């Protein structure tokens with residue numbers, strides 16, 4: 001069980017009584033993270049790699065940051081962690097550094113349900129004559145069908161790019177099963193975990209992906225991101241740095257210039273926070289226990305809102321109508337009959353509750369579902385620091401908005 005009072009005390013922004021339900025846009029930041037960033041900048045912000053004491057300390061902290069993040073995602077070694085500014089930038093970097101591996105006629109499968117960050121960057125491969133196929137979903141059930149993926153795979157399939165969780169539907173995709181299909185076909189799997197990592201323990205080894213990226217500004221930290229890759233696959237990528245950062249320089253050949261080391265150090269605060277929530281044992285098991293409690297609480301939040309939505313006859317839920325913890329995170333999208341989504345959001349704004357409308361850069365999905373008109377979909381995205389009382393404040397606010 002989460003101690004919500006203790007949890008909420010770790011996020012100073014919650015103190016102002018505002019209800020944050022735009023967490024899939026960007027979550028609040030832990031005090032520890034902000035303090036570590038500040039402390040790093042004021043004490044350690046010197047160049048790494050020199051022999052003077054401050055530089056040695058900076059290098060040590062960079063190594064500790066990578067090791068801490070590696071533990072958070074269960075990577076087998078810290079140098080599998082590539083640091084970068086955003087998931088979009090890291091996906092583009094990955095596509096660019098993988099490009100020489102593709103030949104004309106090779107095939108790539110992207111989805112209609114991904115955020116554009118894991119679709120658009122792959123299109124640069126079209127210049128090499130790569131053929132694109134699109135994995136869609138059933139517009140009535142909002143579900144992915146693994147048989148559809150099997151049908152898209154061919155002997156020429158080289159890569160599949162798919163999201164771990166949709167930032168609109170909230171569905172958690174069965175990445176391990178997808179990985180088995182992709183690998184049986186001899187292809188590689190790239191996973192966008194931006195909408196998943198705030199909600200569940202990331203396990204890059206167990207999920208079977210080959211590359212895996214997410215952003216810390218949606219996972220209680222700063223604007224910063226990582227790309228994980230299996231070491232042997234990272235080693236095959238083209239360098240994106242100076243000529244002397246040769247292919248064997250993993251991961252620095254993929255980190256042109258100096259990354260934001262202060263932000264990497266700040267992210268250790270996220271790992272320590274989840275370690276603490278999981279009993280403070282300092283091992284991987286603590287992270288797993290913490291997210292176990294997070295998943296339980298999130299299921300309750302999701303069910304509270306979905307229950308209210310299900311009870312109305314003017315609502316279309318865009319995604320699973322229930323919130324089982326194995327297959328859904330509490331990112332909940334819906335449309336209200338005859339009402340513009342932007343108009344409802346503005347009314348809710350006035351009650352000091354932050355929700356959002358639009359396509360959230362998953363434009364292909366919203367268009368595929370025919371939901372782009374009227375301001376797109378309404379999205380309420382909750383995380384573990386949200387409360388049942390906040391959900392009730394929102395539904396009361398929505399009721400007032402709908403009464404007008």
Ligand SMILES: Cc1ncc(COP(=O)(O)O)c(C=O)c1O
Nearest residue numbers: 086087088115117167194195215
């Ligand atoms: C599912 C998903 N993937 C990728 C991104 C892009 O992340 P970044 O802003 O770090 O590029 C987002 C941002 O909203 C997202 O929700």
